[in-house]
Amino acid sequence: MQMKVQPSTTAESQGIKLASHIKLASQKRFKNRLSVFIDHWLVQTFLAFALAATLFLPDLWVILNPSNDFDILLNGFLLIFFVAFSCEIIVT
Amino acid sequence: MRNYCNVSSPREMKCIIMFAFYHDNNYFALRSYAKDGYFRSAFFWMDFVGTLSIIIDLTWASSIVSGSEDVDPGALKAARVAKLGAKAGKLAKLTKLFKIFQLQTHNSVQEIKAAPAKKISAKMGLLLSQRVALLIMTIVMINPLLTPSITDYSASGFLLSMDSVAQTDSFSAADWESAFLTFEDFYKVQKLDDSNNIDLPVWLTVWNINQTNCPTQSDSAQWYTSSTGSSCLWSFESLKKYSNIIRMENRRYVSSPGNGYYAGGSRCSARAPEFAYACNKIHNIDALFDSTESAVEESWMSIGIICVVIVLLVGFTATFNSAIDKLVVLPISRIMDKLRTSAEVVLKSVEKINPTEDNQDDESEQSEADILELMVNKLARIVQKSMGNKIQDVLDENEGQIDESTTAWLSANYNSDKITKSVVSTPSLTKCDEVGTIEKPASRVAVRDSKTFKRTALPVSTDSIESFEFDILSLSEEHLEPVIQYMFEENELTRTFDVDLSVLGGFIHRVREGYRLEPRYHSWHHGCDVMHTVYMMMKHTRVSEFTTKLELFGSIIAALAHDIGHPGVNNAFLVRTKDELALLHNDASPLENMHAATLYELLRDPAVNILSGLDEEQWNSCRKQILVCIIKTDMSFHFETLKKLDMFEEVNGIFITDFLSKRAGGETDYPVPNCLIDPNNRLLLLESILHAADLSNPLKPKAVYKKWVDRVTDEFFSQGDKEVELGLPTSPMCNRESTNIPKMQMGFIDFVITPFYTTIFKLFPSDLISMANNLQENYAYYAHLRIAEEPKETAQLTENIKKLHSKIQAALNSASIVNT
Numbered sequence: 017m018q019m020k021v022q023p024s025t026t027a028e029s030q031g032i033k034l035a036s037h038i039k040l041a042s043q044k045r046f047k048n049r050l051s052v053f054i055d056h057w058l059v060q061t062f063l064a065f066a067l068a069a070t071l072f073l074p075d076l077w078v079i080l081n082p083s084n085d086f087d088i089l090l091n092g093f094l095l096i097f098f099v100a101f102s103c104e105i106i107v108t
Numbered sequence: 109m110r111n112y113c114n115v116s117s118p119r120e121m122k123c124i125i126m127f128a129f130y131h132d133n134n135y136f137a138l139r140s141y142a143k144d145g146y147f148r149s150a151f152f153w154m155d156f157v158g159t160l161s162i163i164i165d166l167t168w169a170s171s172i173v174s175g176s177e178d179v180d181p182g183a184l185k186a187a188r189v190a191k192l193g194a195k196a197g198k199l200a201k202l203t204k205l206f207k208i209f210q211l212q213t214h215n216s217v218q219e220i221k222a223a224p225a226k227k228i229s230a231k232m233g234l235l236l237s238q239r240v241a242l243l244i245m246t247i248v249m250i251n252p253l254l255t256p257s258i259t260d261y262s263a264s265g266f267l268l269s270m271d272s273v274a275q276t277d278s279f280s281a282a283d284w285e286s287a288f289l290t291f292e293d294f295y296k297v298q299k300l301d302d303s304n305n306i307d308l309p310v311w312l313t314v315w316n317i318n319q320t321n322c323p324t325q326s327d328s329a330q331w332y333t334s335s336t337g338s339s340c341l342w343s344f345e346s347l348k349k350y351s352n353i354i355r356m357e358n359r360r361y362v363s364s365p366g367n368g369y370y371a372g373g374s375r376c377s378a379r380a381p382e383f384a385y386a387c388n389k390i391h392n393i394d395a396l397f398d399s400t401e402s403a404v405e406e407s408w409m410s411i412g413i414i415c416v417v418i419v420l421l422v423g424f425t426a427t428f429n430s431a432i433d434k435l436v437v438l439p440i441s442r443i444m445d446k447l448r449t450s451a452e453v454v455l456k457s458v459e460k461i462n463p464t465e466d467n468q469d470d471e472s473e474q475s476e477a478d479i480l481e482l483m484v485n486k487l488a489r490i491v492q493k494s495m496g497n498k499i500q501d502v503l504d505e506n507e508g509q510i511d512e513s514t515t516a517w518l519s520a521n522y523n524s525d526k527i528t529k530s531v532v533s534t535p536s537l538t539k540c541d542e543v544g545t546i547e548k549p550a551s552r553v554a555v556r557d558s559k560t561f562k563r564t565a566l567p568v569s570t571d572s573i574e575s576f577e578f579d580i581l582s583l584s585e586e587h588l589e590p591v592i593q594y595m596f597e598e599n600e601l602t603r604t605f606d607v608d609l610s611v612l613g614g615f616i617h618r619v620r621e622g623y624r625l626e627p628r629y630h631s632w633h634h635g636c637d638v639m640h641t642v643y644m645m646m647k648h649t650r651v652s653e654f655t656t657k658l659e660l661f662g663s664i665i666a667a668l669a670h671d672i673g674h675p676g677v678n679n680a681f682l683v684r685t686k687d688e689l690a691l692l693h694n695d696a697s698p699l700e701n702m703h704a705a706t707l708y709e710l711l712r713d714p715a716v717n718i719l720s721g722l723d724e725e726q727w728n729s730c731r732k733q734i735l736v737c738i739i740k741t742d743m744s745f746h747f748e749t750l751k752k753l754d755m756f757e758e759v760n761g762i763f764i765t766d767f768l769s770k771r772a773g774g775e776t777d778y779p780v781p782n783c784l785i786d787p788n789n790r791l792l793l794l795e796s797i798l799h800a801a802d803l804s805n806p807l808k809p810k811a812v813y814k815k816w817v818d819r820v821t822d823e824f825f826s827q828g829d830k831e832v833e834l835g836l837p838t839s840p841m842c843n844r845e846s847t848n849i850p851k852m853q854m855g856f857i858d859f860v861i862t863p864f865y866t867t868i869f870k871l872f873p874s875d876l877i878s879m880a881n882n883l884q885e886n887y888a889y890y891a892h893l894r895i896a897e898e899p900k901e902t903a904q905l906t907e908n909i910k911k912l913h914s915k916i917q918a919a920l921n922s923a924s925i926v927n928t
Binding site: 071072074075076078079081082083084 | 354355356400403404406407408410411414
């Protein structure tokens with residue numbers, strides 16, 4: 017016995033499919049835009065600078081031996097770089 | 109290290125460390141999710157260890173660690189370096205960012221415009237840099253674990269020594285002064301020695317001391333003392349000043365053992381004997397050391413390690429990349445450049461297999477090297493097919509399963525070279541005059557007046573005709589004529605080429621007359637069957653999408669008349685008996701030449717000349733096609749045709765399947781591929797279809813196939829009987845006594861049908877599935893007949909059935925993969 021598909025059901029499923037396709041396409045476009053953004057040379061230069069800073073700054077801070085009152089500067093910079101890296105990872 | 113752990117971090121630093129820990133854990137999760145193959149890889153474990161090491165930086169964790177005397181300083185160091193390794197893990201990204209792969213510039217690369225080489229270089233460089241980074245970071249992390257642990261006991265040694273002085277019963281201010289000056293001199297010596305950056309004492313406090321025992325300040329000595337209550341404080345002014353220690357974490361407080369326990373106190377009485385020393389102490393001592401210099405030294409070391417890692421990464425990667433360029437990339441680039449120019453068609457077909465290649469970036473899994481491998485494999489197959497001997501390939505492929513009679517049969521009937529040799533080696537026949545002449549076809553039916561001809565009604569439904577299952581043998585000779593006419597008219601060929609129905613009817617009738625009555629197999633029914641099969645194959649494979657109407661017209665005419673006048677013996681027999689036909693055509697396909705000549709002799713009669721509507725050019729073109737198609741039905745051309753078709757499929761198959769699937773999908777304006785614009789290629793396909801139809805009995809339904817087998821074996825045995833009568837050696841498969849029919853049919857399918865039809869299936873995969881299913885069923889049928897005769901061959905024959913199935917499925921699937 018052959019099952020007959022109700023026209024309304026078919027239309028509904030086609031609508032769901034269409035919505036799903038649109039959503040996927042939208043996500044893909046958003047991903048592409050983010051990818052272009054993250055690969056921009058300005059962003060990459062900033063991230064490179066941040067990477068170098070997170071690698072060297074804490075040790076340089078000890079070498080420069082400033083007063084503990086100025087630690088807020090170091091912590092501020094590091095916090096900014098961590099936020100930047102986190103954003104990069106999320107976007108990637 | 110321990111000093112670092114003992115000092116509480118500022119609140120902001122705690123937040124950052126917690127944030128970093130959280131961040132790195134997310135980094136794992138995201139990378140594991142986003143990057144295939146990252147999870148559980150070496151880089152994963154590297155990041156894992158590096159992230160765990162951050163826990164040690166947390167103050168609550170470090171206080172636990174520093175509170176234990178059993179902690180191995182080496183392990184602490186390794187943990188710190190593990191964190192450094194995790195940092196260094198990002199250096200691969202740094203190297204990619206700086207595009208160090210392009211540091212190496214080669215003019216030769218630019219000269220040959222090798223864009224693929226750059227891709228390969230970038231791909232290999234990235235892979236290499238990752239591995240180099242892994243290697244270096246592993247070394248950096250493992251190295252501290254392999255070195256012996258050294259604990260700094262200098263501060264505690266100093267305290268213990270001073271403490272021993274304090275516990276002396278009778279000590280004076282002079283004793284204290286002497287001890288103090290001794291240590292000051294010791295630290296001064298250490299300070300002067302640049303190789304020993306040790307922590308220097310800043311001050312010393314002795315508790316529970318009599319003020320009389322506290323020495324007064326000495327003008328000569330560079331130290332300062334002050335006493336308040338029961339304590340006495342001495343400052344090492346010549347070594348360090350308290351105010352010079354700028355950072356809190358560089359102030360290192362140490363106390364002598366047992367400090368805080370007082371003689372006779374309640375805490376002492378509650379303590380175990382190991383604290384007896386502390387409880388009996390008279391004085392206790394505290395000291396402050398300055399660890400600024402050692403902390404700075406450690407920071408310099410840390411920076412040095414990072415710099416070394418960066419230098420090693422860049423240096424090794426650049427060096428290896430240069431070596432790869434010279435040894436691999438440039439040669440590959442040259443090869444690919446050469447291939448691109450010399451094998452353009454092959455490359456296009458490879459690119460067709462990988463349509464998304466252009467859209468892939470450098471990090472894609474599919475690299476140019478993979479394309480090159482595909483291309484070289486394809487070229488290798490083409491070379492093998494163009495250079496190889498097809499019949500030898502078939503024999504080699506079935507080595508061990510093929511007996512001498514089958515080999516002789518293949519050689520005698522399917523290899524023109526072997527036939528020529530057999531002709532040369534054939535002894536002179538004394539009876540050639542007696543048997544050398546084939547009788548002229550006998551007229552069976554009176555020639556009708558074509559002018560008064562009208563098509564009779566179809567004896568079967570058009571649905572039956574339009575099916576591969578159609579059984580030609582179920583109809584009488586007369587009833588087949590309207591069926592043939594239907595197939596001519598169905599393609600609108602009669603209207604296109606202005607063929608009068610009466611002329612067509614007359615032509616069909618005359619062709620029917622041309623077929624002899626004696627041969628049971630090569631009869632009018634066989635001609636109709638082959639034409640029907642050609643008609644069905646062309647219709648189902650959508651050949652009309654790329655062929656002209658004239659070519660379709662020529663194909664079905666050739667199919668209908670391809671065996672006209674067949675005497676029921678093969679070419680080898682005619683040659684060996686020096687038949688008139690063989691002599692007339694110089695032993696070159698005498699039967700097929702006769703068939704073609706008979707057809708054109710017939711067409712000379714204007715009353716049945718269905719080609720009369722063609723202009724000169726069309727007529728010549730059609731004649732060329734008909735002649736080639738009929739001549740190529742000679743079985744001695746079988747392997748030659750197979751070889752050509754196989755190579756054509758290898759090079760152009762992808763374009764044809766792609767084109768046909770697009771057209772089938774409704775893309776009517778999808779362009780015809782170049783390979784099909786070439787008329788020679790179209791002719792190859794058309795002659796192959798006719799040849800395939802001529803061999804198509806095993807692809808018919810079993811009941812139909814069995815009827816044809818009866819007829820063909822009967823004809824073969826008749827030839828064998830004639831050979832016996834003439835005193836000639838019996839041809840393979842023609843001996844009534846020794847020929848095993850199931851074995852003969854299985855051999856025919858194995859060595860002739862399967863190789864040819866698998867190529868056809870590759871070209872037209874989705875359209876001939878019913879034929880493929882029939883072939884497998886028929887093979888299994890005869891295999892089981894054979895098993896019933898020889899049960900000991902069961903295993904081998906079962907294996908053969910599976911092999912045939914896998915070959916056919918592979919042919920059908922190979923094309924379907926391409927289509928998807």
